[in-house]
Amino acid sequence: VAAEPASAPLMRKRPSSIDVARRAEVSQATVSYVLSGRTDKSISKETKERVFQAAEDLGYVPNRLADGILRGKTQTVGVLMPDFAHSFNSQVLQGIEEAAADDGYRLLIAHNRNHPEYELHQVKMLQEHRVDGLIAVTDERTIDSLQDWVIPLSDSGVPVVIVDDLKLDGRLDTVVSDDVSGARAAVEHLIAMGHKRIAYLGGGSRASTSRDRRQGYEEALAAHGLVHHPEWVVGTSYRRNEDPDLSPLMTLAKRPTAVFCASDGLASQAMMVLAKRGFRIPGDLAFVGYGDLEWARYMNLTSVDQHPTSMGRVAAHRLVQRILGESGPPVTEKMEPSLVVRGSSVAA
Amino acid sequence: VAAEPASAPLMRKRPSSIDVARRAEVSQATVSYVLSGRTDKSISKETKERVFQAAEDLGYVPNRLADGILRGKTQTVGVLMPDFAHSFNSQVLQGIEEAAADDGYRLLIAHNRNHPEYELHQVKMLQEHRVDGLIAVTDERTIDSLQDWVIPLSDSGVPVVIVDDLKLDGRLDTVVSDDVSGARAAVEHLIAMGHKRIAYLGGGSRASTSRDRRQGYEEALAAHGLVHHPEWVVGTSYRRNEDPDLSPLMTLAKRPTAVFCASDGLASQAMMVLAKRGFRIPGDLAFVGYGDLEWARYMNLTSVDQHPTSMGRVAAHRLVQRILGESGPPVTEKMEPSLVVRGSSVAA
DNA sequence: ATGAAAGCGCTAACAA
């Protein structure tokens, strides 16, 4: 057997632990002991040195696939999302990454392309890569088919956490934001600012979301003895690229003095429309949005922050607990949003 | 050997191809042939049937780790980012995911936490997971240390693509947006709208970015024979939570009639400040931003779209080509942004 | 304090 040159210049095979062993003149087992830093297998200082040196010289990078195949654990979690570009989702992802990384987990991501079949395909991929668990951020289009695969997956021993939906609440670990409470806080703020005629501009993305925010609105009015005028509730269906039609609101004899909007997008569109017609904000009409997207600050829009990054962190943490073997009934983490007051609801 | 029940109820070990083989009463090799759909190894129809059936019955999910360890390819690419929550990055990620998935690759993501050391650690992790390639979206804080690991990594046979930075241009495949051209288009649009006194509000995130946009601004003025007034260039350093100070601009005897801003955030802040002081937009002052963030539409802000999703797609495509063995010198894809004209620069 | 050998789940030569 010819001796290999210490450092051949051109691309060779990646060094394996066997190569390290040969170079350090120890057994493969010893390399494993040293490199995984086991304290039970007392290894002499010089041997350790030699192994580290050999690994360094060779540029050895351990292969986690082998480890994964052996231990049946990959330190990897799957994240399934309808979209990475939208602000809420990307912030959730950010939170998941932070918490997962803290616990030593990597993220393998997948997209559902708004299509149940494709989603199923992606989940299969994640399973083939042997993710230790899965976080699914739900989506209007695929939410109905979700339970078809998610329950079996969970039963098969892969922990699953659902973010932002309650359909599987009680059957699976879930992280949601309390929309009722957030909406209530928003409207109570307007009431505290002296408003008595408060409109609701609705029509968010997800049905349950929209329903809950409206419920919070109504609860707040009721709690403060304010009459609920059905004509102050507008736009149950709203399309992204269309300005919301506020005329039913603005032509009333007794015009509202404040508007609570189910989303920041809706709020800003409405504000632009009204500003164009000469309405002063908040003087003539106060506004509160929902979601507290990045630009709410730029627009000086009072809004409800759902803390999506925290939601992600909590989801990752729950998942890791399950991966680590925590048992017990499904947990629903209902997270409290908070109101961020800015100029659109408070006169300067 | 006792026969196992067809479908034992409680969590057993995950079935392996050996289990499938036993159940179908064929060899493990045959299972492999059938399940990977090889056309060269003609297998009888009945055998195929039996294998599929057995796999189905057992709920068999192939283990890609084993495959990866064998072939030395994981069909996985690493994505390293400074942040997943910011709009530009998350859209790039979206694009990367789309293109990578189309080519059969999964994404393993990592975060640098704005820290060179942590970044190095994350890159090591990605290598341990044997990603087939890596896309790095750069960042002010870690850009300087990037080359320390990225060149060796690339030399070691792991293809790398850099997004949004030119420092390694010519040494590595790179995808960038042409900031000079984008800025030029923005300013030429203002000139076409009849403006002759155009200010520049600068101070973006990355230095090179800011410099290039300013260069485009100056080029456009020069190309149209307009004088470049240094006092029309303001705010070279701008802080996120502070309103930009426009007084040096607005107190001039010959006030500018239009402002080109190096970012949408800057533009919207300036617009809010001026709207408060009673300026009409675009009547008194026209605005163009940069980045075309989601809310530019809501604010009716003319802006320059960098097409971040396309940038991501192009980056993923380049990477896949390299993974597939494409050779040749490093490619720099300089992508053309496009101007999106809205109400802030054109009177209704 | 260290090593030999088995085996994780899979694919690919090579046989039959």
Add this chain to the structure above:
DNA sequence: TTGTTAGCGCTTTCAT
């Protein structure tokens, strides 16, 4: 048309 066998890179008993 199918099976046998070796081996990918690693960890882990069990020896020594």
